[in-house]
Amino acid sequence: MANNRRATRGVMAVRMRLVVLGLLAVVLVLGLSACMGGWFTQEQNATLIIGQPAISGNRGEVLISVTNMPNQGLASIAIKDQGITTTNIDPTSVKVEGLNGFTLLASEFVGTHGCLAAANSTSGSVGGTILKISFEVTAANPTFTVNKLKVSIGSALNTLITTWDLNTDTNYYAK
Amino acid sequence: MRIKWRLIGGILILATLVFGTVSVWAANGDITVNIQDMAGNSLSTGTNVKADFWGTYWDGAAWQWFHMVKAANVTGSVTWTTTEITSATTAVPDSVYYLVTAWGGDPFANSQAGGTGGNWILYDSSVAAKNWNVRTFTTSIEGTASSSEIVFDVDLGGTVPNDSAVAVNISYEGCAHDVQPVISATTKSNMQADGYTFSFASGPGLLRIENAGTGYDETFSGREDGSSGYIAELETEALLPGVYDDVAKEFSADIDYHSVGLAHGDTFFALCYFYFTGPEAGLEVCTHNGYVGHMLHPMIVPRPSQVWVDDDYTSGSCGGHVWYWDAFDNIQDGVDAVSGSTVYVAAGTYTEHITIGKTLTLQASSSPVIDGGGSGTAVTINASNVHVTGFTIQNADTGVLVSTGTGSELHFNNILSNTTWGINNTSGNLVDAENNWWGNASGPYNAASNPAGTGDKVSDNVDYDPWLLEKDGTETSGTDTTTVTGSGTVTNTPTGGDVTINGTGDHIITTAKYASNPGGTTSFSASGSYYDVHLDTDAGVNSLTVEFCPAIASTIIYYWDGTDWQRASDQTYADGCITVTITSSTSPSLSDLTGLPFGSSEVTLGDVNGDGYVNVLDARLCLQIATAFITPTAAQEAAADVDEDGDVDMDDAELLAKYIIGMEDKLGGE
Numbered sequence: 001m002a003n004n005r006r007a008t009r010g011v012m013a014v015r016m017r018l019v020v021l022g023l024l025a026v027v028l029v030l031g032l033s034a035c036m037g038g039w040f041t042q043e044q045n046a047t048l049i050i051g052q053p054a055i056s057g058n059r060g061e062v063l064i065s066v067t068n069m070p071n072q073g074l075a076s077i078a079i080k081d082q083g084i085t086t087t088n089i090d091p092t093s094v095k096v097e098g099l100n101g102f103t104l105l106a107s108e109f110v111g112t113h114g115c116l117a118a119a120n121s122t123s124g125s126v127g128g129t130i131l132k133i134s135f136e137v138t139a140a141n142p143t144f145t146v147n148k149l150k151v152s153i154g155s156a157l158n159t160l161i162t163t164w165d166l167n168t169d170t171n172y173y174a175k
Numbered sequence: 176m177r178i179k180w181r182l183i184g185g186i187l188i189l190a191t192l193v194f195g196t197v198s199v200w201a202a203n204g205d206i207t208v209n210i211q212d213m214a215g216n217s218l219s220t221g222t223n224v225k226a227d228f229w230g231t232y233w234d235g236a237a238w239q240w241f242h243m244v245k246a247a248n249v250t251g252s253v254t255w256t257t258t259e260i261t262s263a264t265t266a267v268p269d270s271v272y273y274l275v276t277a278w279g280g281d282p283f284a285n286s287q288a289g290g291t292g293g294n295w296i297l298y299d300s301s302v303a304a305k306n307w308n309v310r311t312f313t314t315s316i317e318g319t320a321s322s323s324e325i326v327f328d329v330d331l332g333g334t335v336p337n338d339s340a341v342a343v344n345i346s347y348e349g350c351a352h353d354v355q356p357v358i359s360a361t362t363k364s365n366m367q368a369d370g371y372t373f374s375f376a377s378g379p380g381l382l383r384i385e386n387a388g389t390g391y392d393e394t395f396s397g398r399e400d401g402s403s404g405y406i407a408e409l410e411t412e413a414l415l416p417g418v419y420d421d422v423a424k425e426f427s428a429d430i431d432y433h434s435v436g437l438a439h440g441d442t443f444f445a446l447c448y449f450y451f452t453g454p455e456a457g458l459e460v461c462t463h464n465g466y467v468g469h470m471l472h473p474m475i476v477p478r479p480s481q482v483w484v485d486d487d488y489t490s491g492s493c494g495g496h497v498w499y500w501d502a503f504d505n506i507q508d509g510v511d512a513v514s515g516s517t518v519y520v521a522a523g524t525y526t527e528h529i530t531i532g533k534t535l536t537l538q539a540s541s542s543p544v545i546d547g548g549g550s551g552t553a554v555t556i557n558a559s560n561v562h563v564t565g566f567t568i569q570n571a572d573t574g575v576l577v578s579t580g581t582g583s584e585l586h587f588n589n590i591l592s593n594t595t596w597g598i599n600n601t602s603g604n605l606v607d608a609e610n611n612w613w614g615n616a617s618g619p620y621n622a623a624s625n626p627a628g629t630g631d632k633v634s635d636n637v638d639y640d641p642w643l644l645e646k647d648g649t650e651t652s653g654t655d656t657t658t659v660t661g662s663g664t665v666t667n668t669p670t671g672g673d674v675t676i677n678g679t680g681d682h683i684i685t686t687a688k689y690a691s692n693p694g695g696t697t698s699f700s701a702s703g704s705y706y707d708v709h710l711d712t713d714a715g716v717n718s719l720t721v722e723f724c725p726a727i728a729s730t731i732i733y734y735w736d737g738t739d740w741q742r743a744s745d746q747t748y749a750d751g752c753i754t755v756t757i758t759s760s761t762s763p764s765l766s767d768l769t770g771l772p773f774g775s776s777e778v779t780l781g782d783v784n785g786d787g788y789v790n791v792l793d794a795r796l797c798l799q800i801a802t803a804f805i806t807p808t809a810a811q812e813a814a815a816d817v818d819e820d821g822d823v824d825m826d827d828a829e830l831l832a833k834y835i836i837g838m839e840d841k842l843g844g845e
Binding site: 075076077078079080081082103105106108115116117119120121122152153154158159160 | 784790791792794795796798799802804828829831832833835836837838
């Protein structure tokens with residue numbers, strides 16, 4: 001009887017070890033997949049990401065990024081009709097810089113609004129940063145938001161990208 | 176030492192300077208020459224004159240040329256032109272030919288052209304370098320006589336012995352045959368002036384002196400066989416083909432002077448003769464009145480590159496041209512005479528059967544008719560690159576027969592009422608016969624390609640499409656051909672507006688409206704209006720402005736460059752018309768205006784991709800054009816040039832971007 005109980009405990013112990021090992025394996029696989037880029041993809045749809053202002057001293061910076069852009073990627077963007085709204089930044093200090101092949105064609109920031117247009121003449125960005133907007137902060141907690149209805153984006157195939165999401169909550173993370 | 180010359184003469188006032196037919200000579204002394212026209216009129220104040228000088232003197236070792244001539248009593252726009260030939264390698268204009276001799280040699284003992292020193296040599300640009308040991312110096316003056324006496328001073332540049340000679344060729348305004356000046360007096364020490372009648376048994380050839388004796392009836396004859404006794408023959412036979420059997424008819428009656436002009440058919444040339452005592456005394460061939468001929472200055476004027484034909488021309492009235500050199504009363508003679516360029520034909524009915532055996536352009540100056548007289552072939556083309564433009568070719572068995580050659584073109588002609596063929600091309604090569612009127616708006620008849628056509632019949636290998644829907648010259652929406660002298664404006668052309676030329680000389684402007692797209696597939700949304708603007712030549716033209724009407728501000732004018740439609744570079748909108756300015760530096764340029772189709776289209780500035788919207792896609796396309804990442808179509812380029820400055824650059828991309836995002840409320844130049 002005692003032997004039976006000991007045997008039963010032994011089997012259960014082995015099973016427990018197997019379960020633990022299995023869990024560890026799952027964790028390991030998940031960890032490896034994360035390290036290989038399977039994790040942290042914030043967007044599944046084509047998404048235009050207006051990053052959160054990163055503040056350093058009295059300087060702030062917003063990155064505009066894209067993910068999952070179709071048709072060989074986003075190649076042009078226009079935020080028109082004062083489609084950008086800001087708070088607590090000095091509009092005269094705003095500087096827009098094209099990244100990763102994008103050329104700023106026009107921008108204007110007046111008061112609490114702004115607009116811009118940029119394009120990449122040679123290729124598109126499926127994912128990645130495309131613009132950096134830097135500015136001076138005039139008060140705590142500056143904001144930088146974009147009205148999606150005022151945004152037009154085009155692909156590297158010179159077609160309009162009509163289905164896309166606007167994300168203003170998160171920054172883009174490179175895989 | 177200076178020799179003073181006085182030339183007094185009467186000259187007919189006509190339109191164009193021609194090479195003169197008078198030479199006088201003298202040595203070591205003054206000479207006075209009265210020049211009169213055939214009516215005996217003396218030189219009038221205000222007469223335009225041009226004088227060419229050349230002469231030689233014997234410096235004891237060799238014959239040298241005079242250095243300088245200047246003139247008094249010539250005012251106005253006096254132009255001096257001096258040419259010096261110092262060696263065989265000196266460039267000589269293609270249109271200038273000289274026969275020169277190595278002075279000091281015996282010109283008559285060396286009958287062949289192209290020889291070395293001592294021979295007579297044809298100097299033209301095609302002759303390889305010879306052992307030139309002559310020095311040629313010519314001087315010209317051109318201006319207006321301020322009195323009835325013109326004084327020419329000749330600076331010989333050194334001591335001039337008696338053995339000198341000077342030729343003065345005077346050019347007149349008028350037809351060559353009209354100029355028969357009389358040398359009323361010559362004063363010199365030891366010179367002889369005389370004149371001769373020339374005849375050519377067969378050409379080409381130059382002169383052989385016969386009957387060198389007294390009187391004025393000496394006869395020169397020449398032939399091309401180079402046999403003994405001939406002074407020279409021409410190397411370039413093409414220069415002087417044909418038989419000059421009409422020379423006497425034109426000139427013999429009054430040739431009593433040193434120079435004659437010979438003109439018939441293929442060429443015109445003037446000859447100048449000088450007889451004087453010289454160190455080579457003893458030459459037998461040219462003895463006359465005890466003087467020894469030594470110097471012969473044939474000045475050979477090559478065939479004209481342009482000739483004018485008018486059935487109203489006569490020997491006494493040829494529009495300021497030279498009768499039977501560059502002016503004719505029938506087309507065939509003009510075709511025969513011209514050297515590779517253009518035969519302009521004025522209005523009239525020319526009942527001829529014309530054969531064109533050389534590359535040329537037969538250009539209507541107004542609306543001439545070539546009438547086959549009810550039979551035969553009105554125009555036969557036996558050469559390549561023959562262009563026939565602006566004629567009515569009618570009433571023949573075959574209007575145009577193209578039997579040989581490539582690259583021939585016929586445009587803006589009325590080819591009608593020819594019983595068998597409008598155009599029969601047997602050459603086997605394609606003939607471009609677009610934009611002709613065939614007698615019916617249905618076009619020419621061709622059993623295979625246009626069986627519904629009821630116009631004159633065309634053979635295969637004739638590109639007749641598009642054709643004109645209206646008879647040339649009968650409708651303003653059809654074709655207009657106008658000759659403009661200097662600067663002027665042709666109003667109400669088929670382009671819907673005016674065509675203004677800024678230039679000098681006569682120019683023929685042809686404008687037409689195409690019935691259909693004459694070029695390739697358009698890259699723009701064409702409005703369906705296509706035009707042609709044709710300029711006979713860009714020589715002497717500073718600019719041409721063409722109005723295309725009606726138009727709106729966004730209308731863009733394109734031109735067909737033979738491969739694609741291109742946007743005309745310099746165009747502006749005003750008052751319902753687009754005005755395209757064309758110069759030597761625009762696109763198209765003046766030299767392109769040889770049958771250049773234009774097309775008009777309305778584009779929306781900024782709509783670079785032509786999808787009807789101006790948005791971010793257009794901004795990128797504009798950027799791509801501005802950065803030369805893509806090559807735009809003409810329409811794209813026109814739409815992308817949003818600042819309308821004629822090109823697409825970053826200014827356009829930025830302006831377009833600003834417009835798209837609302838920073839600018841309009842596109843276009845200020």
